[in-house]
Amino acid sequence: MFKSAERLCSAARLGRWNELVPRTPAEEALISLATRTEYVEAARDSIDMMGLAGQDESLPVSEEDEIWDEILGALTGDVDIEIVWSAESFHRTDPDDDVNRYLGMGDYRPEAWHRLFDRAVPRSLPPT
Structure with missing residues (x-):
């Protein structure tokens, strides 16, 4: 998760929006969590406390x-990762699930979180 966060932060910091497209379920989860109102408010509080x-x-x-x-x-065309946060829908993370197949979601089970999506660009940004 750290490497995923580091890559996404580098892309954001450098303004490389095409590099912000998540390449794995883990990166999709990070973006999902980081763009929640509660996280943004906590980040703003931290910025204020650090004098930035x-x-x-x-x-x-x-x-x-x-x-x-x-x-x-906007980055992914969907919000499939959000099913992981729902206990009722967690079985949809399995690519063999009928609804998963219908939606073309892919593998969102925990053991697949760091596997590249088929659409993923395998390069990564160096930290700056």
Whole structure:
């Protein structure tokens, strides 16, 4: 998970939006969690406590800022990872599940979290 977070943070920090597309279920989970309102609020609190508000305020502003719940779907075209958070739907993580096959989700079982999606670009960014 650390390597996944490091790769995604490097892509975000460098503004390489095409590199933010998650390559594994783990990366999809990280983006899902990091774009939740509660996480964003906690991150803002941390920025304030560390005295980094000036850096945050110096970032470019976009009309698309603050639309956190749209990020995962925009990057992936779906929000399949969110079924993992529901005990009632967890069986859908198995690629042999009928609904999973119908939706074309793939393998979201824990043992597959770090396997590249078929669509994934296998390169990664170095930390900067």
